[in-house]
Amino acid sequence: xxxxxxxxxxxxxxxxxxxxxxxxxxxxxxxxxxxxxxxxxxxxxxxxxxxxxxxxxxxxxxxxxxxxxxxxxxxxxxxxxxxxxxxxxxxxxxxxxxxxxxxxxxxxxxxxxxxxxxxxxxxxxxxxxxxxxxxxxxxxxxxxxxxxxxxxxxxxxxxxxxxxxxxxxxxxxxxxxxxxxxxxxxxxxxxxxxxxxxxxxxxxxxxxxxxxxxxxxxxxxxxxxxxxxxxxxxxxxxxxxxxxxxxxxxxxxxxxxxxxxxxxxxxxxxxxxxxxxxxxxxxxxxxxxxxxxxxxxxxxxxxxxxx
Amino acid sequence: xxxxxxxxxxxxxxxxxxxxxxxxxxxxxxxxxxxxxxxxxxxxxxxxxxxxxxxxxxxxxxxxxxxxxxxxxxxxxxxxxxxxxxxxxxxxxxxxxxxxxxxxxxxxxxxxxxxxxxxxxxxxxxxxxxxxxxxxxxxxxxxxxxxxxxxxxxxxxxxxxxxxxxxxxxxxxxxxxxxxxxxxxxxxxxxxxxxxxxxxxxxxxxxxxxxxxxxxxxxxxxxxxxxxxxxxxxxx
Ligand SMILES: Nc1ncnc2c1ncn2[C@@H]1O[C@H](COP(=O)(O)OP(=O)(O)OP(=O)(O)O)[C@@H](O)[C@H]1O
Ligand SMILES: [Mg+2]
Numbered sequence: 001x002x003x004x005x006x007x008x009x010x011x012x013x014x015x016x017x018x019x020x021x022x023x024x025x026x027x028x029x030x031x032x033x034x035x036x037x038x039x040x041x042x043x044x045x046x047x048x049x050x051x052x053x054x055x056x057x058x059x060x061x062x063x064x065x066x067x068x069x070x071x072x073x074x075x076x077x078x079x080x081x082x083x084x085x086x087x088x089x090x091x092x093x094x095x096x097x098x099x100x101x102x103x104x105x106x107x108x109x110x111x112x113x114x115x116x117x118x119x120x121x122x123x124x125x126x127x128x129x130x131x132x133x134x135x136x137x138x139x140x141x142x143x144x145x146x147x148x149x150x151x152x153x154x155x156x157x158x159x160x161x162x163x164x165x166x167x168x169x170x171x172x173x174x175x176x177x178x179x180x181x182x183x184x185x186x187x188x189x190x191x192x193x194x195x196x197x198x199x200x201x202x203x204x205x206x207x208x209x210x211x212x213x214x215x216x217x218x219x220x221x222x223x224x225x226x227x228x229x230x231x232x233x234x235x236x237x238x239x240x241x242x243x244x245x246x247x248x249x250x251x252x253x254x255x256x257x258x259x260x261x262x263x264x265x266x267x268x269x270x271x272x273x274x275x276x277x278x279x280x281x282x283x284x285x286x287x288x289x290x291x292x293x294x295x296x297x298x299x300x301x302x303x304x305x306x307x
Numbered sequence: 308x309x310x311x312x313x314x315x316x317x318x319x320x321x322x323x324x325x326x327x328x329x330x331x332x333x334x335x336x337x338x339x340x341x342x343x344x345x346x347x348x349x350x351x352x353x354x355x356x357x358x359x360x361x362x363x364x365x366x367x368x369x370x371x372x373x374x375x376x377x378x379x380x381x382x383x384x385x386x387x388x389x390x391x392x393x394x395x396x397x398x399x400x401x402x403x404x405x406x407x408x409x410x411x412x413x414x415x416x417x418x419x420x421x422x423x424x425x426x427x428x429x430x431x432x433x434x435x436x437x438x439x440x441x442x443x444x445x446x447x448x449x450x451x452x453x454x455x456x457x458x459x460x461x462x463x464x465x466x467x468x469x470x471x472x473x474x475x476x477x478x479x480x481x482x483x484x485x486x487x488x489x490x491x492x493x494x495x496x497x498x499x500x501x502x503x504x505x506x507x508x509x510x511x512x513x514x515x516x517x518x519x520x521x522x523x524x525x526x527x528x529x530x531x532x533x534x535x536x537x538x539x540x541x542x543x
Contacts, residue, residue: 170411177397177408183359184395186379187388189412189460 002141007264008257009139013148015256016155017217020210021233022240022248023162024203030243031179031199033099037106038086040230041113042079042204046211047221048117050075051126064131068212075208082113083204087197110230117223126221151213158206159249165202166245175199179243228280235287241300250298258282308371310335310464310495311356311387317364318351318519325351327519328365333464333497338490340498340506340527342540343516349499350392352516353466356497357389358382369464384412386463390470392499394453398442402433405441405452409459419459426455429485447478454485464495471502483509503540507531515540 021043028036050071057067090109094102135146166172178185178195186192215221236255240247263279311333318326326348333339343349354360358379367375397405410419427434430451471479490496500506507527515523530536
């Protein structure tokens with residue numbers, strides 16, 4: 001088996017998930033310059049709602065793919081409403097407050113969501129039910145499953161859809177205009193509040209899809225899964241250049257590959273001192289390096305251009 | 308009927324009283340200017356008219372209706388457009404995307420196309436640069452874009468905040484020719500300028516703002532001849 005190729009494939013799958021979540025961070029940051037730390041929890045809610053729906057559908061005899069589609073749609077709907085409420089209740093009243101206030105609020109929202117989830121779903125890990133027949137394909141010495149292919153396909157579709165929406169549609173143009181100059185967007189007839197709300201709703205929908213895919217990927221869901229995931233996706237967004245949509249995709253994929261390669265070789269690199277379960281350190285190592293050497297990220301605009 | 312009326316309009320920034328109750332009116336088809344020194348409250352007044360700043364007191368009437376508490380995006384829909392100080396183009400949108408933002412409220416594609424073509428015949432330079440990011444344009448080109456973009460909203464009243472600011476004399480001339488052209492098409496204009504002579508030359512009436520109060524209101528011709536105005540604003 002070709003280990004290097006296998007690590008890269010694994011990295012791309014993981015990376016496409018990070019990218020999908022990173023888009024939510026970057027969209028909100030682009031428009032509000034707010035790091036919406038609660039976004040990781042939205043992903044968790046998406047995963048747990050989908051798992052609950054799947055559990056509820058267990059006896060119905062519906063085909064697995066149909067169940068998955070239903071679960072995903074319900075998760076998206078719940079997360080879109082949650083995103084809308086969070087923006088309306090937690091962030092909008094602080095729109096003109098000093099920047100630290102919404103940031104602290106974001107952390108607060110994230111804690112509230114996590115605890116709510118713990119109360120609703122408990123502390124145990126929830127297994128993703130075996131509704132899909134797993135098939136394993138061989139590819140030049142590496143293997144990939146049908147579920148992994150599905151993950152990459154859905155994530156790619158989500159990203160393409162978002163890019164088209166932002167670059168081609170009237171709403172997308174209004175989002176970009178609002179991000180660049182909120183007052184002037186209002187002068188153009190844009191209802192800025194609605195555009196900001198739409199940004200949260202769209203980001204949350206993508207987050208819900210990511211949550212479903214992530215629980216399918218790892219085979220489990222957990223009330224605290226959003227925390228580390230959120231941090232990694234945030235890292236991916238910063239790596240690509242926060243506020244920049246292609247940057248979030250690039251940052252996500254790169255982070256996935258780096259983590260996967262790192263996990264594969266960390267044992268050799270440290271003479272067996274650190275094992276593959278230390279793979280999480282790479283994300284934070286990268287975050288620190290980016291913040292020190294290139295805070296605008298790989299594709300980020302120079303700060304002066306953000307005026 | 309007056310297109311715009313301000314009754315004792317006041318604008319505050321926290322404790323700072325920038326505009327201290329001004330009265331002003333503009334009839335349909337008029338070109339009116341508002342002149343005054345740095346910090347007189349010109350921009351604050353325009354922002355309050357356009358809905359970017361709340362009125363701390365007084366009323367704004369547009370076509371006889373109070374709009375004092377409407378958000379900016381609803382005032383545009385009534386036909387009130389502001390070309391803001393410093394142009395406010397969207398730097399990372401293309402020239403054409405900026406223009407289309409001006410027509411955001413409309414969904415009649417054919418008419419938007421026609422308006423777009425009109426913008427380009429008004430400013431051929433913009434057509435040459437239609438696919439370029441607006442942030443890469445020169446100051447004069449950005450001013451053209453800001454004016455053309457405001458016209459895309461098919462305004463009844465166009466508010467212009469210092470369109471000559473920071474431009475080379477030749478460009479200032481070009482912009483003012485355009486402003487004359489827009490007025491000739493029947494768009495009502497409220498022009499704010501530090502360049503008082505130019506402003507008084509294109510307008511029919513003028514208001515002089517000083518320390519947040521209207522200190523003089525007269526025909527532009529009389530203001531041009533007024534010794535006080537000449538001494539304070541015309542450098543003569
Ligand atoms: N954001 C703000 N916060 C506090 N004070 C402000 C703010 N903007 C303007 N001011 C104050 O309000 C007063 C009026 O300012 P305004 O910008 O309306 O004047 P202006 O006539 O447009 O001046 P200029 O010719 O320099 O553009 C000034 O004293 C200014 O310092
Ligand atoms: Mg001003």
